[in-house]
Each structure stands twice: as structure tokens, then as C-alpha cells.
Amino acid sequence: MTEVVLVADDDDDILLLVTTRLKRDGFEIVSARNGAEALELARRHTPRVAVLDVGMPGMDGLEVLAAIRADEALAGTRVLLLTAKAQESDVRRGFDTGADAYVKKPFSPAELAGRVRELYDGAL
């Protein structure tokens, strides 16, 4: 387990926003712009926390989450889902797949950083 936080979002602006805010709080960041890249980086860095956008083209956030949960080497990784879909059914699906936290877009960067901090400190 490294001190790394993985951030994945297909929208460059959001990706930059999240990484900028998290870096300011002192986190070490690896970022991915699609699901496949995110999974590859996760396997390479075994991050403590992964911030995954749900709505990515190709492999979406939920699929990445499922792959992480299926990988024993990543058992310690805490996953936070970011989504623009606000429906209860989506939230439930996220938790059922094994998400640790859920943040809806649009989000307050400070609040997101706070949630990441909680997961980071709680992670083994």
C-alpha cells in the first residue's frame, strides 16, 4: 500500500480540479482519463484511495470498481465514486458494487477533499 490517491475522470477540467485540490492537501496523486487506464494505474500503484467518475466512456467507474474489488492485491483500496447521476438507484448500485463513499456532482472541492481525507486515514 502506497501513499497514493488515484483520480479518474474523463473530463479534463474536473480531473484538474480534483487533483489540484487534493494536492493542496498534500496527497500524492496519480490520474487517469478513462476506466482502463485507471485500472492499470491502480494495479501498478495500489492506491490507498481511488476517486472514480462513474460516467466514463468505455469502462465506466462501476466496472473499474468491480475489477478493483475482484483483485485481492487491491483489497485495501478505498473507493469514492463521483457521479452526475443523482438517483437513489445509482447510489445503491454503487454501494452494492463495493463503494466506500459517494459524492454527487457538482461537488464542493473542499468537501470532496474532506471525504478523501476520511477514507485515507481510515484505510489500512
Place this chain on the structure above:
Amino acid sequence: MGSWRSRPTELCLAAGFLATAVYFAVPRGNPQSVIYDVVGAGSAVAIAYAAVLRRPSRKLPWLLFAFGNLFFAVADMIFSVLVDPPVPSVADVFYLLGYPLVAAGLVLLLLAGGGVRRLGALVDAGILVCAFVLLQWVFVLDPIVDGGGSTAEVAVSAAYPIMDIVLLAGLAGFFVSAAWRTPAFLLLVSSVVLLLVGDEIYGITPDSYRSGDWVDVTWLLSYVIWAAAALHPSMRELSEPRRRPQPRLRVSPARLGVLLAALLTPPVVLLVQDVRPSAPIEIPAYVAAMIAISVFVLLRLVGILRALESIRLRERAARADAEQAQRLLSAQNERLVEADRLKDEFVALISHDLRTPLTSIMGYIELSLDDELDAPLDPERRSYLEVVSRSSGRLLRLVDDLLFVARLQSGRLDLTRSRLDLMEIARQSAEEVRARAEAKAIEVVVDADEPVPIEGDRGRLFQLLDNLVSNAVKFTPDGGRVELRVSRDGEAILEVCDTGVGFTEEEAARVFERFYRTEAAVERQIPGTGLGLFIAHAITAAHGGQISAHPREGGGALFRIRLPLAESTA
């Protein structure tokens, strides 16, 4: 239909009955003749006067009646002057001139009423006439022809029953087609029937008649009632084309009775003649009458079958039309459902795509405003960014509302229920709005002193309260007061009241409608979409509760929500 009451008709009938009574009281001869002539001439004058007085749309039929009766009256006078009238006499000329006139009057009335266009009515009249012709032939005409005498005698004697046939033909057509029950119609038919009855009695027993016999009463009353008919106001309706066409297959008991009697005439007459001693039985006459009647009955049957067929066809066409309309409607309905679904998808998609750029906007503004930044912003730029921040917040709210409404319309509202405390929710909502309220120096007060447990969706209930409390702050001028009251009374009750611009009673009934905005809100340009209260109403209803809006005295609004208490405490 009209009333029976008519002063002229009543006077005419009273005078006529009196004259008839006097006629039989005075001795035979000249005194009787004078009364008889006065009644006849009076009738003719009264009818002519009525035709002018009542102004029917067609005056001619009534003038024909007047002249017909005048000729009858003149003939009566000549007849009474002649001591021993020969056959034929000058009187016969006038009598025989009268019949075509009155028959023509009847036919004209029939034409004016539009009855002639109804084949069924004409066929019925034809059946009646056939039966009558047979009767005339057997009982009146045949004896005259067989009785011998000069050609002139026979011709004139036979002319009367033939004229009666003409008259009856007119009457029959009139009888089966004209408007029923108007007093003038019934009086007119009665008078013609009386005339015919008198003629028939005379015709059957021509040799035993003497002036002053009781049979005179039929002719006298015919004159009187004819004039009474003309004087009645409803005589105008007789010459009007009927406005409402009667159903084609109308079969009244009276008409059926008359037709049945006509149909039974040949066999009954045959029987009567068979029973009467030495009465001649002329088979060709019966056969001719029965053939004629059969042809008419056949025509009538064809008419009825045709009518049935056309009704059936019309019904089938109507059913086909209805089915076609149904198909169109359901196709249209499918398109509407599809359009509705597309609209919802569109709104959901747009809302989703609006959220992503909004995330960037709001996130980067927050980053820029962050106090920990190395280079702090100068106050002016900071205030600009705060405006952008507030505006994005409003935009986000609008997008959320639209998304919510779109979802509401495409399906029901899914609730994730849990046990909640309404007091706690009210306190938190008040806290969330406090910063905005303080900026306008509005006091936010929560009046609640015990937990009020309910079952509900936490997120939705916060949304509901946030809508109401935000509205209260938005619509309340600076320095006002917003109060949240939570209580229980068999139900959980939450009230949100303010000292804002409020609304009228009429508006209160409509504030929960989608996109509805009060006049005050529009006038003061208070921003809003008219969705907040619609959403509040939907959320309350989904929780099995009620929401109501009330204007407060002295300005301001009061919203009251009633929700079911959590079960174990209800």
C-alpha cells in the same frame, strides 16, 4: 301544439251550436232555411275573415275553403228556394263546384306542410282512399248506376260520391301527414269528416231525405266547426312547413287502427253484402280494391324495408367511422406517449450535461475563493467571483428542479423511507438558510419543543423544507421574520410562515401548480421558476400528507404540511 283557449273560436262554436239548436226548434220551411243559409254564409265569411286576420304564411288554402263553403251556402239557398228541385238543378252546379275547392285547399295545406314528401304517408292515404272507394262503389255508386234514369240524372247523382272520394283523398293525405293535436287541425278534420258523414248518409238513402231531417245537423256543424278551425290561432301552424321531421318509422296506435280498418274493409263489405238479401256482389270491384290495397301495402313494406336498410347502413358507417377515429386516437396516443418519453429523456440528458460544466464552474470558483491560496484576491475581484458563485448555485438549483420534475412526470417518486424526527429536520433547514436570512436581516425562528417522529425520505424532506424556507426568505423583505413551527395533533404538523409579500386567496389555490407564479412575484421580479411549490406538493403527496397555502392577515404567507406520524407513535 298551443292552447285550446281562443275567444273567436269559442264565440263561433257557441253561436253555431245555438243556431243549430234553434234550427231544430223552429218549424220546417222558410224559418229553417233562413237559419241554414245564415250559418252557411256566416261560415264562409268567418273563414275568409280568419284568413285575413290570422295572416297564415299561405292564405290560399283558407280562401279556397271560404269559397268552397260559400258555394255550398249558395247551393243551399237555391235548393231551399226551388220548390221541387229537379235532378240535376242549378243547386247541384254550386254544390259540385264547392267540393274541388275545399279538396284543393286540403291538398295545398298538405303540400305546405311538407307531408307529400313522405312516401309512407301518401301510401297510407292511398290505402284509406281504396277502402273508401270500395265502400262508395258498393253502397252508393253501384245502386245509382243500376237505378236507371236519364244520363244527366245518373251523372249528377254519381258526381257527389265521387266528389266525396276526392274530398276524402285530400283529408286522408292531410290526416296521415299533418302535425297532430293542434286545435285547428282537429277542428278542420272534424268538420270535413262531418261533411262526409252527412253526404254518406244522404248518399245511401237519397230518396228518403227531406229538408230539416236530423242529418242536417252534420252539415250545419261542419259549417260551424270549419269556421271555428279557421278562427283558431293554431291555424297558422297548419300551413307552416314542419320544422322537426318525424321519425320515418313512427307507428302510432291511431294510425294503425285506421289502416287496419281500411285493410279489413273489402272482406267485411263482402260479408255484409253476402248477408244482405238480394244484394249484388260484384267480384271485380272487390278484386280491384284488394289488388290496389295489396299494391299499397307492398309499397309500404318496401318503404319500411328500405328505411331499415338505410338505418343499418348508416349504423355500419357510423361504427366504421368510430373505429377509424379510435384507431387514429390510439395511434396519436402512442405518438404522444413516445413524445413524452423523448421529452423526459431529453430533459434528463440536458440536466446531466449541465451538471458537468457546473461542477467545473463551481469547483474552480471555490478553489479561487479559497483563503489558503498563496496570492489572496483583491476584494473587488472576490465580490465578482461571489456573484458568479451565487448565480451558479441558482442555475444548479434550477437544473435540479427540472430534473426532478421530469422524473416526476415519467414515473412515480421513489422514496427511501426511514424513521426521522421532523423537529430535527426543521432545525437543520433553518440553520442552512440562516446565512442567507442574516444577509437580509431576517430573523429565522424555530418553534418546536418535542420530537415528532415520522417515516420518510430524508433527502426529499430536506428538499421539501428547503423549498419552503428558501421561498419564505426570498419573498420576505429585509428585516422580516420567518418562523418554522412543528407540532403534533394526531398527525405531524409543520408550518412555515413569513412576513413576506404573500398572495391572494385565489392565488393560494393555484400556487402548487407547475410553473405558476403569483402576481407579486412577477411584479417584484423575484427570481423563480414556479417549480419549487409544485415539487413541495409532490413530495408531500408521496409521503401521504397534505400541503396547503394560506395568506396571512397583514401580509405574508403560511404553508401548512400534515404528515402521518410514524406508526408506533400514531
